[in-house]
Amino acid sequence: MLIRYALAISVLLQIIAVVFVVSLTKSTKYNSSWILLAIGLFIMALRGVLELLLPHFDNTTADYILLVNSWLGLLISILMVTGVFFVKKVLRYLSRIQEIRAENEKRILNAIIHTEENERKRLAKDLHDGLGPLLSTVKMSLSALSMDRGAANKMDMIENSLQTVNESIRSLKEISNNLSPHILENFGLASAIQSFCSKIDQTRKIRIHFRTNINEQRYKGNIEVILYRCVCELITNTMQHGNAGTILISLDHEGNTLKLLYQDNGVGFDYQNVILNNNTGMGLNNLRTRIGSLNGSLQLESLPGEGVIVLIDIPLEK
Numbered sequence: 001m002l003i004r005y006a007l008a009i010s011v012l013l014q015i016i017a018v019v020f021v022v023s024l025t026k027s028t029k030y031n032s033s034w035i036l037l038a039i040g041l042f043i044m045a046l047r048g049v050l051e052l053l054l055p056h057f058d059n060t061t062a063d064y065i066l067l068v069n070s071w072l073g074l075l076i077s078i079l080m081v082t083g084v085f086f087v088k089k090v091l092r093y094l095s096r097i098q099e100i101r102a103e104n105e106k107r108i109l110n111a112i113i114h115t116e117e118n119e120r121k122r123l124a125k126d127l128h129d130g131l132g133p134l135l136s137t138v139k140m141s142l143s144a145l146s147m148d149r150g151a152a153n154k155m156d157m158i159e160n161s162l163q164t165v166n167e168s169i170r171s172l173k174e175i176s177n178n179l180s181p182h183i184l185e186n187f188g189l190a191s192a193i194q195s196f197c198s199k200i201d202q203t204r205k206i207r208i209h210f211r212t213n214i215n216e217q218r219y220k221g222n223i224e225v226i227l228y229r230c231v232c233e234l235i236t237n238t239m240q241h242g243n244a245g246t247i248l249i250s251l252d253h254e255g256n257t258l259k260l261l262y263q264d265n266g267v268g269f270d271y272q273n274v275i276l277n278n279n280t281g282m283g284l285n286n287l288r289t290r291i292g293s294l295n296g297s298l299q300l301e302s303l304p305g306e307g308v309i310v311l312i313d314i315p316l317e318k
Contacts (some may be wrong), residue, residue: 257316
């Protein structure tokens with residue numbers, strides 16, 4: 001009796017499995033695999049039902065049912081093997097879909113970065129070509145007025161105005177250069193990073209040592225823009241959060257890989273805690289996403305009191 005109960009439960013589970021497998025036909029391209037598996041499971045359930053009813057038949061009919069069940073067993077094996085074969089196709093199809101999705105995400109991100117850089121260039125050009133000449137004209141007018149020696153108060157106002165305009169012109173040039181550094185576009189990655197580091201060095205707030213072996217070599221696509229923005233982001237993070245005195249940066253072309261090593265001697269942070277708490281205040285996800293768009297890798301090591309080490313590897317086309 002217990003065996004009959006177990007057989008009945010087995011039939012019920014097989015029917016449930018049939019319903020579940022049939023529902024998968026709407027989820028993937030290759031429906032034939034799930035259909036074959038569903039038919040196989042249904043026949044298994046049918047065999048179970050025949051075995052449950054076997055005691056109610058005479059010997060001749062029972063022998064015939066046993067023979068049929070034997071052939072049904074062979075049919076089930078064929079259906080299952082064929083279904084599993086097609087399941088491999090389903091898995092390859094899903095893997096291909098995942099690859100296409102990842103490739104599309106990289107393509108979209110590269111398009112966003114490209115659009116962002118074009119917009120930076122446009123805005124920098126508008127500032128330089130539009131507001132720059134206006135300020136220069138104002139400066140020329142004030143300079144002409146200053147030639148006319150008049151009341152002391154008037155001269156003081158003119159001198160103050162000239163200082164304000166000069167400061168505005170310097171600020172405008174800095175803003176324009178930060179939006180779209182002409183050195184990066186005209187002279188390449190190494191020169192742009194060196195120029196940025198020199199500007200930071202002039203503040204006397206932190207010392208930056210930059211070393212590279214790429215000299216004036218240029219790189220295709222978004223490689224230069226993304227690496228330059230990443231270096232700027234890392235330096236800014238160190239100055240804002242790291243309380244460091246020294247930064248070491250090395251940029252090397254080794255074989256078919258472009259390697260960037262960034263180190264500071266700041267206060268550091270608990271990197272594992274940042275990951276666990278999904279704390280992205282330092283823009284780590286943004287850096288990883290941008291590097292990932294180049295099929296590169298970013299490794300970061302940090303502990304409280306031990307500074308930060310960042311290693312970025314970018315594969316280059318042969």
